[in-house]
Amino acid sequence: MSSATKSELQETRDCVEIELTQFMRDQSAYLLSISPELQPVSSALSSFLLDSGKRLRPLFAYAGIKSAGGSLTPATTKAISCLELLQACALIHDDLMDGSDTRRGKPSIHRHFESIHVQDELEGFAPAYGLASAVLLGDLALVWSNQLLNTSEMRVELMAGQFLDIHEQTQKNTDLDRSMKIARYKSGKYTIERPLHMGAVLAADASPALLAALSDYGLPLGEAFQFRDDLLGVFGDPSVTGKPAGDDLREGKRTALIAMTDAKCTDAMKAESRKYFGKNDIDDKGVAILQEMIVSTGAKAALETMIDELTSKALKAIENPAIDIAGRDLLNELALIATKRSM
Amino acid sequence: MSSATKSELQETRDCVEIELTQFMRDQSAYLLSISPELQPVSSALSSFLLDSGKRLRPLFAYAGIKSAGGSLTPATTKAISCLELLQACALIHDDLMDGSDTRRGKPSIHRHFESIHVQDELEGFAPAYGLASAVLLGDLALVWSNQLLNTSEMRVELMAGQFLDIHEQTQKNTDLDRSMKIARYKSGKYTIERPLHMGAVLAADASPALLAALSDYGLPLGEAFQFRDDLLGVFGDPSVTGKPAGDDLREGKRTALIAMTDAKCTDAMKAESRKYFGKNDIDDKGVAILQEMIVSTGAKAALETMIDELTSKALKAIENPAIDIAGRDLLNELALIATKRSM
Numbered sequence: 001m002s003s004a005t006k007s008e009l010q011e012t013r014d015c016v017e018i019e020l021t022q023f024m025r026d027q028s029a030y031l032l033s034i035s036p037e038l039q040p041v042s043s044a045l046s047s048f049l050l051d052s053g054k055r056l057r058p059l060f061a062y063a064g065i066k067s068a069g070g071s072l073t074p075a076t077t078k079a080i081s082c083l084e085l086l087q088a089c090a091l092i093h094d095d096l097m098d099g100s101d102t103r104r105g106k107p108s109i110h111r112h113f114e115s116i117h118v119q120d121e122l123e124g125f126a127p128a129y130g131l132a133s134a135v136l137l138g139d140l141a142l143v144w145s146n147q148l149l150n151t152s153e154m155r156v157e158l159m160a161g162q163f164l165d166i167h168e169q170t171q172k173n174t175d176l177d178r179s180m181k182i183a184r185y186k187s188g189k190y191t192i193e194r195p196l197h198m199g200a201v202l203a204a205d206a207s208p209a210l211l212a213a214l215s216d217y218g219l220p221l222g223e224a225f226q227f228r229d230d231l232l233g234v235f236g237d238p239s240v241t242g243k244p245a246g247d248d249l250r251e252g253k254r255t256a257l258i259a260m261t262d263a264k265c266t267d268a269m270k271a272e273s274r275k276y277f278g279k280n281d282i283d284d285k286g287v288a289i290l291q292e293m294i295v296s297t298g299a300k301a302a303l304e305t306m307i308d309e310l311t312s313k314a315l316k317a318i319e320n321p322a323i324d325i326a327g328r329d330l331l332n333e334l335a336l337i338a339t340k341r342s343m
Numbered sequence: 344m345s346s347a348t349k350s351e352l353q354e355t356r357d358c359v360e361i362e363l364t365q366f367m368r369d370q371s372a373y374l375l376s377i378s379p380e381l382q383p384v385s386s387a388l389s390s391f392l393l394d395s396g397k398r399l400r401p402l403f404a405y406a407g408i409k410s411a412g413g414s415l416t417p418a419t420t421k422a423i424s425c426l427e428l429l430q431a432c433a434l435i436h437d438d439l440m441d442g443s444d445t446r447r448g449k450p451s452i453h454r455h456f457e458s459i460h461v462q463d464e465l466e467g468f469a470p471a472y473g474l475a476s477a478v479l480l481g482d483l484a485l486v487w488s489n490q491l492l493n494t495s496e497m498r499v500e501l502m503a504g505q506f507l508d509i510h511e512q513t514q515k516n517t518d519l520d521r522s523m524k525i526a527r528y529k530s531g532k533y534t535i536e537r538p539l540h541m542g543a544v545l546a547a548d549a550s551p552a553l554l555a556a557l558s559d560y561g562l563p564l565g566e567a568f569q570f571r572d573d574l575l576g577v578f579g580d581p582s583v584t585g586k587p588a589g590d591d592l593r594e595g596k597r598t599a600l601i602a603m604t605d606a607k608c609t610d611a612m613k614a615e616s617r618k619y620f621g622k623n624d625i626d627d628k629g630v631a632i633l634q635e636m637i638v639s640t641g642a643k644a645a646l647e648t649m650i651d652e653l654t655s656k657a658l659k660a661i662e663n664p665a666i667d668i669a670g671r672d673l674l675n676e677l678a679l680i681a682t683k684r685s686m
Binding site: 131136138143146 | 439475481
């Protein structure tokens, strides 16, 4: 991939960073003007939003803009940045619902406020304080996401549908139906296809042909992205994922990887697996036993092959003439970022 | 108050009802098309939204429309109805954060899903399922609120600011700062002043004079509404409030009523109060002892007087010539509804 494309992505990431930093500075000032007691709220959200994050969704939206022959403006920068706030809401609420202790290598929001409660010897029950804080901070991120989108003064009417669609995907991507294939598929849509469409619509009255071409690229890539995420949840390096090793195994997430492993397991293996899978107190040894099972059944290799095939399919779709030449290198590069092993 | 005004309010309530019923029917069909397993989600939200509710916020928004010389159209009906979905989000998340068991005389959403989990003998931990469901259903109500507002095709740009402002009030109205005067004040704003402004902006390019006049009416009335709510939380009839008797005492809510009582309590009374106030297992006798304290210190009577004074102030503001004659009777009637004792 050309270094020009890489620096274009980095510049976009920087623009999003500046936008979010400015936005959080304004919002923090507003919160503090209401009450200095809201300081923990503003600093926790600022840190959650600004300390890390790959900005994958805004980058796909940017690729959508370029694919429609458009370019980044102050207004489109605001619009694509709002996806990070939407994602923050989804992650904060997700961690609360899953009871996850960590996110991006730091305590999750409900754990963070639980700690504040303990450290400051506040009145009441610390976990209840953590819960309330996570509900509110997630809600606030969602409201801010709408606000940033609206202040972008973009084609609000056109955008609203797209945006809500993106958001609705986060709603389905939940433990109510976590195991459903459809949710996985939708989660991929939400990360890749919808941001692409959003960008295309932001830039221009996107043609049906362009939207279809972006779907041909985005849908298989979305699936590949999910499968990579499954693999990282089991085999990922904690220093890269920000989650403890084997976190999905501890949580008992029923991913495609687990379904594929199950299908090849003997009854004896299944009995052994039940001792560790989904157990909160599973140790390194237990994680290693499950990992070994996933490898020895061939499930890991099979999923890697599927990721390769889906990625190839996505890359092939980039050749569609409906996609502006200015977007092609970006789509190529982002496909690799979204599915690469060390992500 | 004229019966014409009453029937005008009832007609508006009916329009909101029809709008919400239609909206929930469409959304339920959409949810079920994703998966039949989402049936409990759609039926719980439909029931939460449609089985009861005074529609106070849409009615104030309607009064704002009339005050600006406008009238109800299909588009404005959608726009004002979205306030009920916003309120649903606030209530569902609020009950979760407060650990409240009931809402509108029925189990709160997290308790409802906890029961489903127990009854259907689902896998996992019932309270965790209740928690996740309440987070998601609240989020969904918030997303739908935006969606209904956007499909109203009203002056989205103008509205967005108002709407977000309304929503932000729900965020502050939380246990992070529950005792803060500012939160109480803002909660009143959110219920009354902001919906009025929203309606005025929906109907026309509302003049600064009209917005100021509506604030002169809405702010004192908002305070009076909050104080009435405090009294109902302690003395309200469960069959009317939908909450157990003395629920605020059990929860240990630090309302203005409690602050006023505290200020007049002897040390002996304070010691006695601490035995019951904020205790989850407080019985009828304990509730009666606390109620008696609130009466005997004169706090209850003093707050009733304040409500009367604030309501008079609001009623006086209706005479402002900036308010269209078509809105005046409505504002009068709504002031009584918002502050009446049996509400």
